[in-house]
Amino acid sequence: LAKTTQPISMDSYEGQEVNITCSHNNIATNDYITWYQQFPSQGPRFIIQGYKTKVTNEVASLFIPADRKSSTLSLPRVSLSDTAVYYCLVGPTGTASKLTFGTGTRLQVML
Amino acid sequence: NAGVMQNPRHLVRRRGQEARLRCSPVKGHSHVYWYRQLPEEGLKFMVYLQKENIIDESGMPKERFSAEFPKEGPSILRIQQVVRGDSAAYFCASSPDREAYGYTFGSGTRLTVV
Numbered sequence: 001l002a003k004t005t006q007p008i009s010m011d012s013y014e015g016q017e018v019n020i021t022c023s024h025n026n027i028a029t030n031d032y033i034t035w036y037q038q039f040p041s042q043g044p045r046f047i048i049q050g051y052k053t054k055v056t057n058e059v060a061s062l063f064i065p066a067d068r069k070s071s072t073l074s075l076p077r078v079s080l081s082d083t084a085v086y087y088c089l090v091g092p093t094g095t096a097s098k099l100t101f102g103t104g105t106r107l108q109v110m111l
Numbered sequence: 112n113a114g115v116m117q118n119p120r121h122l123v124r125r126r127g128q129e130a131r132l133r134c135s136p137v138k139g140h141s142h143v144y145w146y147r148q149l150p151e152e153g154l155k156f157m158v159y160l161q162k163e164n165i166i167d168e169s170g171m172p173k174e175r176f177s178a179e180f181p182k183e184g185p186s187i188l189r190i191q192q193v194v195r196g197d198s199a200a201y202f203c204a205s206s207p208d209r210e211a212y213g214y215t216f217g218s219g220t221r222l223t224v225v
Contacts, residue, residue: 036213041218042219043219044202044216046214049213087153093209101154
């Protein structure tokens with residue numbers, strides 16, 4: 001199982017771009033990289049998923065280098081409402097039991 | 112279209128009682144997953160069910176815990192003879208198929224054992 005490492009916490013100010021990097025050195029060929037967001041007292045919310053290069057949706061961008069040993073979640077122009085815990089998960093699709101939610105990165109956005 | 116609905120949101124049980132947690136998946140989703148989150152920790156997978164079948168229960172404790180997803184009605188996670196260590200947030204997620212592009216999570220049930 002691919003183990004992930006991400007910063008425990010990050011601080012940012014409103015309007016800034018936030019980049020959260022996740023390391024997954026032993027990622028397997030059939031593993032995808034998925035990011036979730038979790039607010040206090042709520043369940044995780046799917047943000048974005050990718051396999052290689054760059055993926056962008058209305059919420060975020062995901063950058064994955066060629067060796068796939070790391071990935072970066074990019075949140076453009078964060079607001080106070082983006083304060084949450086962000087989880088990086090690595091695993092093949094269709095294998096919920098293989099997906100491990102670590103302790104995530106606690107992002108605090110300030111005025 | 113409602114998302115994943117979990118009830119109750121909060122549940123208090125005395126040691127030795129039974130806890131029943133309910134999860135109604137997104138309409139049209141036939142795959143349900145249960146996770147447990149202890150304070151200040153990430154979510155841990157417990158069980159994966161498809162209508163009337165348990166697909167993967169590798170994360171379920173061997174005793175006192177059971178789960179079902181009947182043909183009609185919500186999925187139920189049952190914890191018998193609860194102990195203080197069962198206090199946690201229990202989240203349910205659903206997906207339309209096994210290879211889903213991300214799961215939809217409910218808001219969880221916070222179980223407190225006193």
